Amino acid sequence: MTDLLAHHTTFELGGVVREVRRPHTLSALEQELQSFHPSSILILGAGSNVLVSDEGFDGTLIKPELKGIEILHQGSHSVRVRVYAGEVWDDWVAHAVGQGWQGIESLSGIPGWVGAAPIQNIGAYGQEVSSSIFAVHALEKGTGEEKAFSKDECLFAYRSSAFKKRQSPWVIYAVDFDLNVSRTARTNHPEVCRELGGDSSSLLDLRNSVLQIRKRKNMLLDERNSNRRSAGSFFLNPMVTPKQAYFVEAVCANNGWEVPESFPTEDGRVKLSAAWLIERCGFAKGFSLGNARLSTKHCLSIVAQGRATSVDVVKLAKEISSQVKKVFDVDLIPEPTFIGFGQSWEKLNF
Secondary structure (H helix, E strand, O other), X not given: OOEEHHHHOOOOOOOEEEEEEOOOOHHHHHHHHHHOOHHHEEEOOOOOOEEEOOOOEEEEEEOOOOOOEEEEEEOOOEEEEEEEOOOEHHHHHHHHXXXXXXXXXXXXXXXXXXXXXXXXXXXXXXEEHHHHEEEEEEEEOOOOOEEEEEOHHHOOEOOEOOOOOOOOOEEEEEEEEEEEEOOEOOOOOHHHHHHHOOOOOEXXXXXXXXXXXXXXXXXXXXXXXXXXXOOOEOEOOOEEOHHHHHHHHHHHHHHOOOOOOEEEOOOOOEEEOHHHHHHHOOOOOOOEEOOEEEOOOOOOEXXXXXXXXXXXHHXXXXXXXXXXXXXXXXXXXXXXXXXXXXXXXXXXXX
């Protein structure tokens, strides 16, 4: 039976899909993956980091709703836990914090399911999920073959992994986490430290602080939130060469702007704030173009409003990225995955 993909994404956008399957067990997921050609399968959890075309997807949507949290090994200082793909990510974080398991507390409030977390290598406020992952368990489309990926095999990078590569054949069904046994929080992130207001805090204090920050930025899923129809941050913070960073500083000097905060990376590049670049190019919070606009609380988030289409979102994204390129000579890379457009981001012209 057909359905609208708009019902399965946080943008609330997306055309028709032929049918929806919701396997709840590993054997049921394996059977589903063996029943269809890989190209006719679309895998989604909560749909919180995707932009689906208005044309939809001519195939089958599979939502792996496997549930469960299993302790594989418990020691005095560490614990290894297997969490299944259909668990809501923030519910898992709340559970870990409640158990006194340290390592993912700064990732509180991120929408989505556990199975999607490694794909994007989700990160926020000084933590990335890859730092706590021991292994990822997946099935292959078409065959249902099972494989356990070690942390190294996952090829984790900034908001990326082996599973995010185009046409990846793997469907994640569970993730193994290695966490510390400690109720004391550790963070060096300036914004979180300011919110905490002290030197020593509990995991629960840190989680609550992160949730408060995200709430102020309208970055929590809430039906009452006018900024809810989004995929969170739409652009990655750009990684540039020192030469590019120097050019950005020169542009700031010429315009009388303060120099943006930057962070050196291990590979010699410099991370800049995409939000800062966007605002300096004249795109303030709430800026709109057609039926798409920036969040009124966070200019890094593009919001669909009213009768918006996925084309509206792409138009605004292209306008922003082209202006940042023109002013700063910096390429902004979108964070969400584009589904059903049939072309790469660079070739999307509307």
